[in-house]
Amino acid sequence: MTPVSALCFFALLAGCSSPEPPSDNEIAEVLDSTKRNLVFVEGGEFWLGDVGNEAGVPFNPLNEDNKPPKRVELDGFSMLKTEVTWGDFVMFLRDVGRAEDYTIDNGFTRAVSLPIISSDDPVSPNYKYKPARSPNFQEAENYCLWLAEKAELPFSLPSEAQWEYAARNRGQAIAFATDTGEVELDKYLRGPSYQIDPMQPVSGNVLIHSLLVVERRPVGSYPPNPLGLHDMTGNVAEWTRDWFYPGFAHLSTRNPVATQPSRQHAGKRVVRDLAGRGNHIGGYATVYGRMGRSLDSYFQGFRCVVNQPEPIN
Template sequence: MNRSIVFAVLCCLCAALPIAAQTAAPEGMVLIPAGKFWMGRTYSFWRDALDIEPRAKRDDRPANLIYLDAFYLDKYEVTNADYARFIESTGARPPWHWPQGKIPKGEERVAVYNVNWFEATAFCKWAGKRLPTEAEWEKAVRGGRDRKVYAWVDDNDPGERVPAAINRGRAMAVGSFPPNGYGLYDMIGNVMEWTNDWYDLNYYAFMPKKNPQGPETGLYKSVRGGGWTEGLGEDGQLTNFYRNFSDPELRGLTIGFRCAK
């Protein structure tokens, strides 16, 4: 076949592909493919999976079939070392628990915490990224295991296989446990993670079904992925669909973040 014809065909094929599919993932990030997934849970799904009666919490219902465009997400949570470079570049305020404003000895690879939503947003912008939406975060945590309760097992019984820094008394170095199906580390446990969305208890009842961005306004920001103080209690803090929230100005011992693009 004539080389010019082959070249023209290849160009047409590339033009037809989404941009995310044409380029390699940025360093340290993972491509989350476009497509639909189930976001949230139903009562019967919860009951059958965990064999318990749910508490009055209703913010993760009804489940919705959501479509998302492809996006990238950081493979790891932002570390102390990452955040120190941001501080050096911008003069940002260090986390209050850092002695003399320096990383605690030997904790360069530990997930950063005591960072509020505004500071996390500023870091991501500085890095040429952004915080993920709540929908992006939930699709990512599932790792391709749609409708699963826990990200790290095929069945719905976590047993002793929790790949997270649960009840260990502190945040740990990122990547200390195996990744999920997308190759993302520490999506459950270690530190909880800020998302870009405002939090609304009833949002799932009226959320858009394509690329939802969260409510337009609110008092609190959505936080996902139970932290190192959480457990497998009946509130289900370590499930894929568990929602939490926090004052965006709060700097918490269990809240960190990762960035999207």
Template sequence: MKPSLKTIALLSTALLSACTSTEDKVNDLLQRHMDAFVFVEGGSFMMGNPGGWSVRRDSLPAHKVMLDSFSIQKYEVTQGDMDLFMEVTGYASSDESYDRTKEQYPNRFMSKLPAVGSWIDAQAFCQWLGKISNRPIDLPTEAQWEYAARSRGQVLRYATDTGEAIEGVNMAAASKGGFTDPTALPLPPGSFPPNPLGLYDMSGNASEWVLDNYQPDYYENSPELNPQGPEKAKTSGLKSGPIDHHKVARGGRFYDFWGNTTVSRLDHPKRLMWLDAGFRCLLHTKNAAIQAQDKKKQPYY
């Protein structure tokens, strides 16, 4: 039986409504994210561990770095926005266990919490944001992240409003179960006061993926001007399985109060997701005026 004209009209209206709703959601996401970028004036600073805060050898030596200006987001990207990105683009996580883990730990995947994903997933989101905004957006480099967390390179141990950490006041309290607490969760981005640049949660919420490959001795060899990380990444994996290339994550973790300093460095295989990791995006402002000349709308799908 052929559908009636009324049925066809109703289906068409429903499809149009669904498409409009999706586009509205993407436009809202785009507006929120672009409004969240904070300009950071470039300059020089001592990157690494100038205050002697960390016992990790890979945070030494402190070394001079000079950076161009850039803009970085106030907040960590949320799971809700990651879900929308995956929905409208059909993107699938690089980690084959993503869906299974999401079912196993639903509380960690709540829409208001920092997004969960691999380094590959995080970069895919930021580059998609760049595509639909027609702006040069990606993950921040490790140097850019640390410079911003330390409010343009000041000698501050924590990326809080005061540079100090007070449990429950400007950073989440220590998890009673520490690393083994299965109920520990990050908080919604923006739960505590920002650092002096207006950036939230760069200490003590989710550790954050950055652009750089990881090598434990990179600080001994880092160039001074706009370092991009080592050319080759540390690798791991069994000979019979895939080789994993490691990327850097910065900023500590929600269950590790005293380890949440601005020099805290972690390394993870880039294709695997981590429940304690999140990310925020960076806008390259050096050529922003040129980029702004071309405002042609990019497709969402």
């Protein structure tokens, strides 16, 4: 048994017991760090969807679900500069008494890859600073609503338009949400799974690797985009709060969000940052890649926004 698989095994064993609820101080620390990690994104107008490069060539030629672009206007909002961490997410599940719902004993077979326990060990796949992978859409949404209740601020998952606007540096025609707008792939996870070393130094400016490999870098390991947001290309894919529709014709032009499911794709929400799923062929890893995932899909990460048109003090 490899060190990583052994840690997964012991995490599973520990996950079978009922976790203690967090203390008030632990929750206060999460709220304080969350507020410190908010980045204000000034509102404005932009073309939502694949606008193409200067030569008119689409960034994502194999996908028609992001065309034609639609002109929309957004109010300002604040967004978490990193994906929600595994440690913060597990604390939320402990606080609301649902951590023990996601165990093999309770029928959650995916606990093999998502044991609900947080670790202080950087080598562990459950290291607290690695990105959370919610066991379903509802718990990702619930986390942001939990923040809203605790912090008394209008937190939510980002709308698809908010997500893309922020990833594109307030709507610029760029391909990737990195520091340079281009990708320099980290060499991490490129070898056989038995050679994975979580302590391998970071290289490049983005991690794009198969979703089948659960291991990821701690949030914020790579340089942020010009707005100060990390990992909006790569690491893990991210939930938005929109129901999935092909294209954008259904959306309003001001602060758009799809609040009703489509008949054709009922039960699917929009997931962005397909680079976090390892997709890279035909431009799917660009900031224009999008897909609908069922509500019980369990490998997506997420970040939260505050729907307030001025910065948070």
